[in-house]
Amino acid sequence: MFLINDLIALLAANLILSQALGTSTIFIAAGSRKNLIGTACVITVFTTIGAAAAYLIDLLIQPSIADLRLLFYTIVIGILYVALLASVYRFANKWFEELRRYIHVSAFNCAVMGTLFTINSRAAMDGTMFDLGGYVSAGLEAGIGFIIAALILTAAYKRLNSSKVPASFRGFPAMLVYLGIISMAVYSLK
Amino acid sequence: MTDRKKSLLGGVLGDNIVLSGLMVISPVIICGDTLKNAEALIYAFSAITFLSVLISSFVPKKLPYTAKVIIYALISALVYIPVKLAAREFYPESIERIGIYYPLLAVNSLIVFQTEAKFFRMKKGDMIISLLSCIVGFDIVMLLTGFTRELFAYGTINSRIVDVNTLIGGLSQPFGGFIFLGLMCGAYRFIRGLVSRNSNNDVRSDADVSDK
Numbered sequence: 410m411f412l413i414n415d416l417i418a419l420l421a422a423n424l425i426l427s428q429a430l431g432t433s434t435i436f437i438a439a440g441s442r443k444n445l446i447g448t449a450c451v452i453t454v455f456t457t458i459g460a461a462a463a464y465l466i467d468l469l470i471q472p473s474i475a476d477l478r479l480l481f482y483t484i485v486i487g488i489l490y491v492a493l494l495a496s497v498y499r500f501a502n503k504w505f506e507e508l509r510r511y512i513h514v515s516a517f518n519c520a521v522m523g524t525l526f527t528i529n530s531r532a533a534m535d536g537t538m539f540d541l542g543g544y545v546s547a548g549l550e551a552g553i554g555f556i557i558a559a560l561i562l563t564a565a566y567k568r569l570n571s572s573k574v575p576a577s578f579r580g581f582p583a584m585l586v587y588l589g590i591i592s593m594a595v596y597s598l599k
Numbered sequence: 600m601t602d603r604k605k606s607l608l609g610g611v612l613g614d615n616i617v618l619s620g621l622m623v624i625s626p627v628i629i630c631g632d633t634l635k636n637a638e639a640l641i642y643a644f645s646a647i648t649f650l651s652v653l654i655s656s657f658v659p660k661k662l663p664y665t666a667k668v669i670i671y672a673l674i675s676a677l678v679y680i681p682v683k684l685a686a687r688e689f690y691p692e693s694i695e696r697i698g699i700y701y702p703l704l705a706v707n708s709l710i711v712f713q714t715e716a717k718f719f720r721m722k723k724g725d726m727i728i729s730l731l732s733c734i735v736g737f738d739i740v741m742l743l744t745g746f747t748r749e750l751f752a753y754g755t756i757n758s759r760i761v762d763v764n765t766l767i768g769g770l771s772q773p774f775g776g777f778i779f780l781g782l783m784c785g786a787y788r789f790i791r792g793l794v795s796r797n798s799n800n801d802v803r804s805d806a807d808v809s810d811k
Binding site for chain 1: 624625629664672673683699705711769772780789
């Protein structure tokens, strides 16, 4: 029962299905299951570590200079981007060529930046969430939500691209409608 | 129309960044439910994208790709600050409603990825025309989405009540945005197919990681 409750909570808080964050990225990677999962996993790394850094930034930034938040988040993601590329090059050189594609696509997009801003606005509304643990778990949750959305999309990818779908709606339009229907189901869980 | 003109002005209709490239769709899905939101987003997107790409075009091309992407994102984040300050004067209500989607416009793929893949391979003049056509393409879709969703979800046009018999409340919700954009995308492809008789419908960013 707890597991079902957790799953429902995870779906209801899903940033793709409830806020459309990272929809473009998920479509970019939709070409294959491998790409989807690879991109989703790298995005999870970005959202989790990025959320920890965002906590420190939010601690330092005063409300009077809140408009600088995007700049600081961009700097953090930029550092993380370089660090991740360097780490993969150093420790997983064999897969560098393959993994760097996912890192390039995952660094600057709505999924990662949107997650940081969503966590920030949630923390502003609910003071109990404003600690490092709260930020990191929210970042990880957002990443797992992205993976779940990627799996949901992968499940129907072939059918949405099959010749049975009218040519005009084949692919992306059908995927958008499909995500809309899933989003409607998730909306009813709230 | 010559091929050059097509490639420069394609962003408006032929290769619309939202309907064909599926870029910057999150704000359209979530915030494109009223005309006022649409106006605020159009202003922000147009100002941030145009200025950011223009300034980014002076970044040395010899720099590594990763460094350039980070610099483009930083430039965009800096351009966002005055744009947001001005928006507080012009669209104070919409700013609240748009919320986190406002800063997200600054990390849109047109600035971060298309600059390298498309714009910076062109001459300056051509780049500006192509960029403007992409921006106008987004603006048209945003206006159309805002108008239609507001009309059928709330029964208003620019907050003025109009006589509409059928209201579909779900159109104002995110799922309504997904479905509406999907249908619009399909209709756009159908019309484009009729006009150009071109079967190649998928125009994607060069940042595509598909291994197909």
